[in-house]
Amino acid sequence: MTKSYSFAVVFHILIIFSSISSFASVETKNGDREMRLELFHRHYYMDDVSAPKNQYDKVKDLVQDDLIRVRMVSSRTSRYHYDGKVGKDSSAIIITSTKASNDKASSAVLPISSAAYKGIGQYFVQFRVGTPSKKFTLIVDTGSDLTWINCRYRCKKCTSRTRMNDHRIFQAGRSFSFKTIPCSSNLCKNLTFSLVTCPSKRDPCQYDYGYQDGSTAHGFYAYETVTMSLTNGRKTRVHGVPIGCSYSTSTGTLGSVDGVLGLGYNDNSFATKATAKFGNNFSYCLVDHLSPKNVSSYLTFGYSKNLVSGSSPPTNLQFTNIQAIDGLYHVNIVGISIAGLVLKIPSEIFSFQNQGGVILDSGSSLTFLAEPAYKIVMKYLMAAFTKFKQVKDESFEFCFQSQGFNESAVPKLVFHFADSVRFEPHVKSYVIDVSDGVKCLGFMPNAWPGISVIGNIMQQNFLWEIDLKWKRLGFAPSTCT
Numbered sequence: 001m002t003k004s005y006s007f008a009v010v011f012h013i014l015i016i017f018s019s020i021s022s023f024a025s026v027e028t029k030n031g032d033r034e035m036r037l038e039l040f041h042r043h044y045y046m047d048d049v050s051a052p053k054n055q056y057d058k059v060k061d062l063v064q065d066d067l068i069r070v071r072m073v074s075s076r077t078s079r080y081h082y083d084g085k086v087g088k089d090s091s092a093i094i095i096t097s098t099k100a101s102n103d104k105a106s107s108a109v110l111p112i113s114s115a116a117y118k119g120i121g122q123y124f125v126q127f128r129v130g131t132p133s134k135k136f137t138l139i140v141d142t143g144s145d146l147t148w149i150n151c152r153y154r155c156k157k158c159t160s161r162t163r164m165n166d167h168r169i170f171q172a173g174r175s176f177s178f179k180t181i182p183c184s185s186n187l188c189k190n191l192t193f194s195l196v197t198c199p200s201k202r203d204p205c206q207y208d209y210g211y212q213d214g215s216t217a218h219g220f221y222a223y224e225t226v227t228m229s230l231t232n233g234r235k236t237r238v239h240g241v242p243i244g245c246s247y248s249t250s251t252g253t254l255g256s257v258d259g260v261l262g263l264g265y266n267d268n269s270f271a272t273k274a275t276a277k278f279g280n281n282f283s284y285c286l287v288d289h290l291s292p293k294n295v296s297s298y299l300t301f302g303y304s305k306n307l308v309s310g311s312s313p314p315t316n317l318q319f320t321n322i323q324a325i326d327g328l329y330h331v332n333i334v335g336i337s338i339a340g341l342v343l344k345i346p347s348e349i350f351s352f353q354n355q356g357g358v359i360l361d362s363g364s365s366l367t368f369l370a371e372p373a374y375k376i377v378m379k380y381l382m383a384a385f386t387k388f389k390q391v392k393d394e395s396f397e398f399c400f401q402s403q404g405f406n407e408s409a410v411p412k413l414v415f416h417f418a419d420s421v422r423f424e425p426h427v428k429s430y431v432i433d434v435s436d437g438v439k440c441l442g443f444m445p446n447a448w449p450g451i452s453v454i455g456n457i458m459q460q461n462f463l464w465e466i467d468l469k470w471k472r473l474g475f476a477p478s479t480c481t
Helices: 055-083 186-190 272-279 372-387
Strands: 007-016 035-039 094-097 106-113 125-130 134-141 149-153 206-210 216-227 236-250 259-262 281-286 298-304 318-320 322-325 328-329 333-338 359-360 368-369 399-401 413-417 432-434 439-440 443-446 452-454 462-467 472-477
Touching: 055 432, 125 259, 134 149, 149 216, 206 298, 236 272, 259 272, 272 298, 333 372, 368 372, 372 439, 372 443, 413 472
Parallel strands: 007 035, 007 106, 035 106, 134 259, 149 236, 359 452, 368 443
Antiparallel strands: 007 125, 007 298, 035 125, 094 322, 106 298, 125 134, 125 216, 149 259, 206 216, 216 236, 281 298, 281 462, 318 472, 322 328, 328 359, 333 413, 368 452, 399 439, 432 439, 462 472
């Protein structure tokens, strides 16, 4: 009889958050399968020159990035709205989260911390790629299913340097484990945004990928080896991971990172491959976006006794169904209440089948509501701040001078799910600090018809678990540290 071992993959992440069976053989010592990466806010890695000079400038940049991102998400989902590709014939999958049961469960964990000082709203992870392994800083994005890094390969006119314009560059030709994926392969046909161009059968499978904030990445696909830290302090290697070698990227959010770790749902995404090896589950916990650099938490793949280092998972996890459609995670919200009053928001606002719907997105900072819902929510929340002096702001509809502000007096906002589950975010997640002495209601409108987006600020200080097998989402309040 063979022994069973605790499997865990852990990543340290920074805040700015038909399967191929040949993927991922894992090498470890003593049979352990636990991997860890630390998660940080994207502001963490910006230098003093590129970072916004103050909190207000950071928020302005964050809003502009989010506006572009949500427009692109809306255009992405509109294909399904108008083509009617939802239901039994759709490519949707339901997601779920399950509690860790014992030491024999599979899991993967990644440390996470805030990088808000960097001027962008996502989270980062330290990712080691190649043989010998090289370290890169990647945005963690649940709204993207492509994992890629800045890369050079067999380019005579390209630089041989490993850094350029504050970016690390992966010199793929120096890696013994780098193997291009041919454009003539069946895998190429199934990879995200792969191009039909195939001059010869041996040419690599190329892609042209656009992001919600207007950034783009051009390159080709290859198999590579990823090295991760184990929860027991050892190292592990995952072989045959499909990644993108990007030789051209546009400006935008991508200007501050080395690449993207795609956690969106796709047959060949890193999230799908990692969860297939480590228990079908991944979870993350986002610390406060204004936390200092030394505060971090984890992104976890699989089931682990310790979802956060040195602590046990919350016992008060709530569970609800979630759908993955076109790589995006859709939650089944049926209503919103403020101070115990369920608002009269038309039900079609929350229905993907009726050109609405709500997604959970680590790559968006703010929370966007389809305009009919936005107007109602703002009306009821603004009424609670009439005694404060209003401050005009070009980014937010309602801001106020916060002298005398008491968080306990703010009416509680609750998102209600179809199965009687309630998500009650922290007040600081929807009454946000914009500058010294000024707070704003942290909602933005999205055009109707269109989706609503629960951004990473609304998600902060909660543990979120997504399980691709049991088809549910689990969440609970957490300090994340």
